Amino acid sequence: MTSTVPKNKKKLSKRITAVIVTVLLWAFAAFWFAPIFWMLSTSMKSTAAAVIETPPQWIPQNPTLENYKIIFAPSGGLSLIRATLNSVIVAVSSTLATLVLSIPAAYALSRLRFRGRMLIFWIYVAVLAFPAVLFLIPHFFIINGMGLSNSYLSLILPGLGGTFGVFLLRQYMLDIPRELEDAAWIDGCSKFRFLISIVIPYIKPAMLVLSLMTFLGSWNSFLWPLLILSKADKFTLPIALIRFSAGWGDPYRGIGPMMAGAFFSVAPSLIIFIVFHRYLMKGISLGSLGKE
Amino acid sequence: MRKLMVMVLALVLAVGFSFGITITMMSPLTGADGAYMDEIVARFNEEHSDIEVVHVVVESSLDMKNKLSMGIASKTAPEIMFIRKFDMPLYLEHFKGFTKEEWLENYGIDTDDIFPGVLEGLVVDGKVVGIPLDIWLFYMAYNKANFAKVGLDPNNPPKTREEFISAMEALLPITPEGLTPYYENPAWTWIWFHLLWQHGGEVLTDDFKAPAFEKAGIEVCKLMLEMQDRGILPMQVADPGVSFQSGESSVLITGIWTIKPWMEQLGEDFGYAVAPQLGNTKAVFGGSHVLAMPAVMVEDPKVLEAATTFIKYLWDHAIDWYEAGQTPARKSIAESEELKERLPHIYAVSQDSEYVRQFQMFPLISEIEAEIAVYLEEILVLHSMSPEAGMKEAAFAVQEILDDYWSRN
């Protein structure tokens, strides 16, 4: 470790390495993200042009917003804007409701003591193994029986029984150091206070991830809304976009509008993600309490 | 923000305040097809102030079936189904049927005008349970410019097996490497069924208790293998449409629904003709969209009347629909001058309509199709089985499915 190399040179070579690594990472990231670029690029070409171009054009020669016009034209009593609004209402409500239900439940399963705690936890985990599709039919009859078919509630309620969020939050809560809890106990803090003022800030990244997952799960959800909704005014975005999806035969027939629809469907989530990424990056600093 | 809320409110009110009866029609039509139907629906709604038709699109047969089953069980199904004929067998008893006379006298729909091959399977207990609106016939699309380049007559496309094979071989020199003149997916089962019927075969026996395709199936596989050997047909799984549209490949035998976009794409270079007869039996593959009403949804006479009014409208204005790229289900239209003038390409292809063959109306036909596909791929894509062995295995597999079905029905 003796160095005859002057300090400045060492610093410089470190810097250069860092820059090279960053550039390489950028190149790799661009390569990784290529299919999305391609989706965006194709959405701005007319289908005819998109289908036959060789060599592939990453930047369209004749960029056009025609496809976006197509998907926004109201058709057959449906409106993409209406469908988007429905999707937003349902997704936001689902996310909030899921958080409100899952946080206390996760808290109970991770840090509270009561009989049957582990049994319930393992049941919660085990049911995740069941293929989601089979819940469709019983949900249909339950919601119909409650007289809620064709309502926003019909899209929000069934998902609230999901155990995925509880599982995730519980895992994050497990890592809260015992010392914190003991300190709070000594201060006479109630369980509820502890949950609100200590636990929740601690699991913020997990909450954010759960929110994103729930929001997107609801946003992209297709099979269930398709089944339960019979009136077009409550249709959500994925249903409205079927019009532009591929049919059999020649799946490339409508690739322009299809990519436009796909990209439109993604844009809101991307925006939310970009807006909230700072919270993801901030992380938690609880000083150096060490691990459990 | 406020403007948006007002707009939304207006929309909600508009929908809520539509007087008269609202009818939902569910169809699998996406893209341009769907847009055509939307236009027809819009015109109908304008002309009929007391009926509003809402057109809902569900493309996948599977999703549609789930929705239809649950809709029928809970009385929330659409009032009209614009349904692919091969998806119907499970539901035949649940559709509203009328006798031929009732259809004619009460609703002005002459079911005798429909091609017999297309109406077949839609009659239950003497009642016609659905009105086919169209046939998606197979036709041959070809590139006239490419034909001319190799000395073939662009206005005289091949009609028989020999003509077809020699024409394809003539096209080999101008076909780029990695492609074939007839660049179709050999694993696409519909081509195989099309050829199966052209070789006098059928999928199942008439009583649906056993497979019936083994012998003719072997012939078809041998034909396709021969085409592969000669470089006419791809040896591997292929994605067809694009190379035809770019002019690199020259011929496709496929559904009529492609005719409009390809005509627009290739312009003068686009040639169309009835599908060549590559076997010993005159036949051509076809499917249909059928208009059917779930019986539980039209118990109310007013609803029934509204639904049948729309069906009659489509029946009368069918040519508007065929423009999207379908051939008529009605003999009178297929032979009419109006069709000849308005849609000469549709007219030309529909001359084959009386030879149309469709899937047998057996509830598990899609599953059987999927199993046959597995063995077709063994034979034609993986080249790991001979036609004889592959077809035998396929027959076994199909028999398994049939036994399963009949053991509980």
Added chain:
Amino acid sequence: MRQSHSKSPRSFRREVGSWLFLLPHLFFFILFVAVPLVFGLIISFFNWSLLKENVFIGFNNYVRTWNDSRFWPTVQHTVIFALISVPLVIIVAILFAHILKKKRFGQLWLLVAFVSPAFFGSVGILSSWKWIFASFPSGLANYYLDKVGLINNAVSWFGSTSVAWGVIILVTVWWIVGFSILLYLGALQRIPPEQYESAKLDGAGPWKRFIYITLPWIKSVLFFDVVRQAILAFGLFDQAYILSGGGPAGTTRTLVYYLYLVGFERQDFGRAAAISWYIFAIVLIFAVIQLVLVTKSIRSTEG
């Protein structure tokens, strides 16, 4: 750990208080998860469709599935897929999480690139990928691979079993790694950097640092992710259905594909329920095995 069964009102109240936290969620769980599962179990013993009389047939659905020559190959395919893809996704996710942890120029865009595909719905993604892996020479993959000289002829990407699975695995990893990255990122950020410093001073290499410092901190999250990935892997459907159509020759059919093919295509919901219980059992066994292995290896590194 178990509380003594003291009937003191204090501990009773405490226990009730604890239950109260769980109750709201439990209510929805019972209504929308437990009841449907029981319902599914019951109808699996029936010839149950919505369109005709429902007939009790005992174990017939289960027997028929067990004897179906199409079923076991799909089990095999799905298990192998899970064995390959689950570790792969986790390794890639942890790797990317490490990369993204450091503050870098343009960190946001790196994050977007690696994580955002997880936000996209299946249809748009898979249509894009199908386009990329088209079989004709001008398909994106074929075009560039040919240009670079890695292949000579256009490849039919779904024409051979191993290549088809390769594509499916590639697309799957690309698609779902995003959420896992976020999970690990959240966990990695809690590790005090001093621990790494002192380990470096002690001369520990990156691998040792990972095993002894990083791993214990992300244990709980890893547990969660393994379970989640296993479940996702066994639920593989969209990629098999849209990209390869279950082919060639049915060799990319997965368990859920089979469920759709035989259960839902036939609208035979009793059969669908029985198949689902098979899937449930298989997933459970697989997840348990994986978990035991993971916890064992973590325990062994803890010494």
